[in-house]
Amino acid sequence: MRSHLVIVGAGPRGTGLLERIAANAPALYTGSGLDIHLVDPHPPGGGRIWREAQSPLLWMNSHAEDVTMFTDGTVRMDGPVREGPTLHEWAGLDGRTFADRQLQGRYLRWVYERALAELPPGITVHHHARRALRVSGPREGRQQVWLEGRPRPLLADLVVLALGHLDSELDPDQAELAAYAGEHGLVHLPPDFTADSDLSPLRPGEPVLVRGFGLAFVDLMVLLTEGRGGRYEGDTYVPSGREPVLYVGSRRGVPYHSKIGYDWTGDRPPLPRFFGPPEVEGLLARPEGFDFRRDVWPLVEKELGFAHYHRLFTAHAERTAMTWADFEEQYAAADPAETRALVAAAVPDPADRLDLAALDHPLDGVRYASHEEFQEGLRGYVEGDLGRRHDPDHSADLGVFLGLLSVYGQLVRLGNTAPWWHGFFSCLASGPPGPRLRQMLALSRAGLVRFVGADMAVTAEGGVFRATSPTVPGFSVEARALVEARLPEPAVGRARDALLRDLHADGAAETPDGLLRVDPGDGRILDGAGRPHPRRFALGPFTDARTPGAFTRPRTGGPAFRQNDSTARAALAFLRDRAGEAAA
Numbered sequence: 327m328r329s330h331l332v333i334v335g336a337g338p339r340g341t342g343l344l345e346r347i348a349a350n351a352p353a354l355y356t357g358s359g360l361d362i363h364l365v366d367p368h369p370p371g372g373g374r375i376w377r378e379a380q381s382p383l384l385w386m387n388s389h390a391e392d393v394t395m396f397t398d399g400t401v402r403m404d405g406p407v408r409e410g411p412t413l414h415e416w417a418g419l420d421g422r423t424f425a426d427r428q429l430q431g432r433y434l435r436w437v438y439e440r441a442l443a444e445l446p447p448g449i450t451v452h453h454h455a456r457r458a459l460r461v462s463g464p465r466e467g468r469q470q471v472w473l474e475g476r477p478r479p480l481l482a483d484l485v486v487l488a489l490g491h492l493d494s495e496l497d498p499d500q501a502e503l504a505a506y507a508g509e510h511g512l513v514h515l516p517p518d519f520t521a522d523s524d525l526s527p528l529r530p531g532e533p534v535l536v537r538g539f540g541l542a543f544v545d546l547m548v549l550l551t552e553g554r555g556g557r558y559e560g561d562t563y564v565p566s567g568r569e570p571v572l573y574v575g576s577r578r579g580v581p582y583h584s585k586i587g588y589d590w591t592g593d594r595p596p597l598p599r600f601f602g603p604p605e606v607e608g609l610l611a612r613p614e615g616f617d618f619r620r621d622v623w624p625l626v627e628k629e630l631g632f633a634h635y636h637r638l639f640t641a642h643a644e645r646t647a648m649t650w651a652d653f654e655e656q657y658a659a660a661d662p663a664e665t666r667a668l669v670a671a672a673v674p675d676p677a678d679r680l681d682l683a684a685l686d687h688p689l690d691g692v693r694y695a696s697h698e699e700f701q702e703g704l705r706g707y708v709e710g711d712l713g714r715r716h717d718p719d720h721s722a723d724l725g726v727f728l729g730l731l732s733v734y735g736q737l738v739r740l741g742n743t744a745p746w747w748h749g750f751f752s753c754l755a756s757g758p759p760g761p762r763l764r765q766m767l768a769l770s771r772a773g774l775v776r777f778v779g780a781d782m783a784v785t786a787e788g789g790v791f792r793a794t795s796p797t798v799p800g801f802s803v804e805a806r807a808l809v810e811a812r813l814p815e816p817a818v819g820r821a822r823d824a825l826l827r828d829l830h831a832d833g834a835a836e837t838p839d840g841l842l843r844v845d846p847g848d849g850r851i852l853d854g855a856g857r858p859h860p861r862r863f864a865l866g867p868f869t870d871a872r873t874p875g876a877f878t879r880p881r882t883g884g885p886a887f888r889q890n891d892s893t894a895r896a897a898l899a900f901l902r903d904r905a906g907e908a909a910a
Contacts (some may be wrong), residue, residue, distance in 0.1 A: 327908050328359035329901040330598040332471045334458045335488035336366035336875065337373020339866050341438045342395060342666075343488060344451070346894035348444040349397075350405045352900040358903030359448045363480050365458045367472060371435035373490055378431035380521045383548050385759060386430055387541055388587070390414035391421030391894055393430070393881045397436045400883040403891040409670065410440070412880055422587075424759045459824050460567075461485055469861055482895050484902055486849075487864040491519065493822040506645045511828065517814040520545035526865065529555075530568045532828055535793045535803070537782055539576035540812030544758045544766075546811050547572065551769060565767040572775050573813075575782030575795055580707060581766065582757030586695040586724050587716035588814065595636040595725055597732040600658075601629040606739050618744035624662070626733050629684065631665065632657065633729030634680040637675065638722040640887035647670045682724065686750055689780040691796055697776075698802045704777045705770055711882075712763055730755045732880050733875040739846050739884045741870045745839040748872070756875055776803075784808060784851070810865050816868040818842045826868070834859075841870040848896040849889060863893050 351360075370372045386393065396410030397403070413433050414421045442451055456473040463469035463482075470479035496504060500516050507514035513534075520542050528550060530731050536543060552558075555566030568897060605625055609616045616622060618848050635657065639650035646653070653672050660668055671678050677790045683690070688707065696698035702896045730751055737743050757771070769775040779797025786792075790804045817840030818830045830836065833844040835852045842864055843852040849865050850858035866872065878884030 327905070328361055328482055329357050329483050329905055330361045330363065331484050331897060331901065332363045332365060332458075332482040332484070332810075333486045334437075334471070335373065335420060335490055335866070336363045336364040336368070336370035336453065337488070337490045338371075338376060338395070338434055339488040339490060339886075339890075340364060340366065340373070340486075341371055341434060341441065342890045343486060343865065343894055345395065345408070345441040345444075346438065347898065348441045348446075349408045349779060350891070350898055351446050351449060353406075355446070355449070355897060355902050357448075357902055358900060360450070362449065362451045363471075363482070364451060364453045364472065365456060365480075366453070367457055369431075369435065370453055371438035372431035373434075374431055374433050374489060374521060376427060376434055376610060378428050379428055380431075381553060382428055383552050384521060384545055384633060384763060385424045385762070386413075386427060386754065387423070387758065388875070388877060388879075389421060389585070390417065390419045390423045390425045393433075393436070393877045394880045395877070397887045397891070399886075401887045401891070402539045402883060403888045405891040407681055408444075410437070417875070423502055424761070441509050442793050447783045457848050460601050460828050461825060463861070465860060468500045468672050473550055478669055483489075483861065483901055485852075485862050486893060486897065487825070487862070488710045488866055489823065489864075489868060490824070490866055491813055492552055492816050493518070494817055494820040495822060496813075497820065500810065503646050503784070503786055503791075507808070510786075510789045511806075512786075512791065513707075515541075515807075515809045517812050518720060519813065520549065520707075520811070528633065529568060530807070532570050532807065533793050533803060533805040534570045534572050534807040534809060535778075535784060535805045536572050536574040536809045536811050537576065537784060537793075538809075539574055539578065539581050541756070541758060542813060543574060543581070543811040545767065546764050546809060547769065547775065548762075552766075553775065556641050558765060558768060561622070561764065562640030563765070563772045563774070565719070565772060565774065568809070570797060571616060571773065572769075573778050573793060573805065574775060575778030575780070575793060577781060578687055578698075578753065579778070579782065579795065579797055581763060583685070583755045584712050584715040584757050584760045584763050585725070585854045586727060587760050588718045588721070588722070588724070590724055590728075591718075592641055595633045597629070597729060599632045601628060601733055601736055602626040603739075604735070606736050609740060614742075616689075619749070622737075622740070622743070626737075627662075628665075629733055630726055630729040631680050631681065631734070633725040634722045634789075635673075637725030638678055641721055642719070642846060644677075645675060645678055646672055667759065678720070678722065686756060687780070692780075694779075697798050699799050700779060705767055707764055708767055712760055714776060716760060727755050731874065731879070735885045738871050738889070741837075741846050742841070752876055778803065815839075816841060816872075818868060821868070829862075841872070842868055844869045844871050845903055846871050847892060849893040850896070864899065865889055865893060 390413040393413040417730045461470040469482040554568040779795025791808045846860045849863040851862045873886040
């Protein structure tokens, strides 16, 4: 009897899981045959988000040399390492290139085809270009996966959900704004993947309020400027006349920090140091549980400080006032107040000190006398950020980046982290390419991007949308269009995906912020009592074991690779044992 595994989602996560199945199957699977069913209406490899059929103007958010789909010796996993080319090696690009997403889609398709070729004889993959609607079946028996437009279900011994980013129903505030827009003939574009949004209602020359200053805004900015025929001549934007005027703000009121524009040299900080497996095990062992702010954040802050100052003292010792050995000894024993005093004594220039709060919310408490004054001020802030993030004299910033990657790798094992952590990480470690910020500055000088400020508030009154911010007291701007420039929140209970909604209704557990709870070891879906489902797994950003970024940097121990390997091995072992029982 052949076994059947259904993987719902054939994008990068589903493809990565297939690669791990191919790597582990020769040693783990001895059944008579295995049918793997990939269910995704989009092409395997890229899936929806990374499909080749999208605008060539949209870039990846990482250097081509920092994107890989293959494991290496730094990944702590039980399965075999199968090395392969990074994006830049495969495509023959300069490693510092920000490749377009079409090219990444072709790379992912190639990775998928290579994984198919490496599957052992007897394992066959079937792609179903349909949506999965529902999973049913008893905990201890075969599962049924119901597909759109198909009267009978796929029968599955195991099901893995690798759905990627989700569409979701509007939350109450969004629903109220959408209803107001409908009543008054306004335009309201809710959170969405920007490449899928219909931007045609945003009219040339008209003001558009944009709430969200992260990567979705960058895509929106590109599609509404170059995408409408504008062009750049050096640092000057030459408009086509078809662009709207974007009034952008957010909670922070500033764009994410620029990608760092230089390479690491010298010794890396020895991470983890203050937040590693022993600390994670200690937190997990607490019978009363743990609070992120009280119990986890101090360890994270200590770790990031260690990574920053290790780099500062070892690479820029001339800007410090004591030896690294003395500083490290005192830092290890210091409480927060003692740490501040130690840093003040040992690091003379405040610009060399790590201030996480200022990095995360640089406009807190800042006020400008006028809207125009704020435009100048924020352009100066972005120019300063670009200069620093491309200057190796400030390579302690790259030390913090490595610290963030290390921390995220540990947090994945904890599962239920604070909702704001992912935004904090993205702001510091996953910002836009430097050239995109330079384009933003050019658009600001051209008057096509206008900055609103921090804690941007939007109200609907008088037949229009109105935006204000405490950054510029007394200023407001009105518009007939509002764009929510961000991905939908990955809340399982509000997911438009019928499959996830049914799982939620059937008792699958979620965190307080709506993420699907899974076993951090192998990805099995948990119920309300914390019991793992023996036949259902989930991987990806809609789970409480989500990992940083869309792709893994080479030689950073990628937690997504470790998860894929654990899930692949658990699935193969289960199917092997089931096949053995059936044969007996």
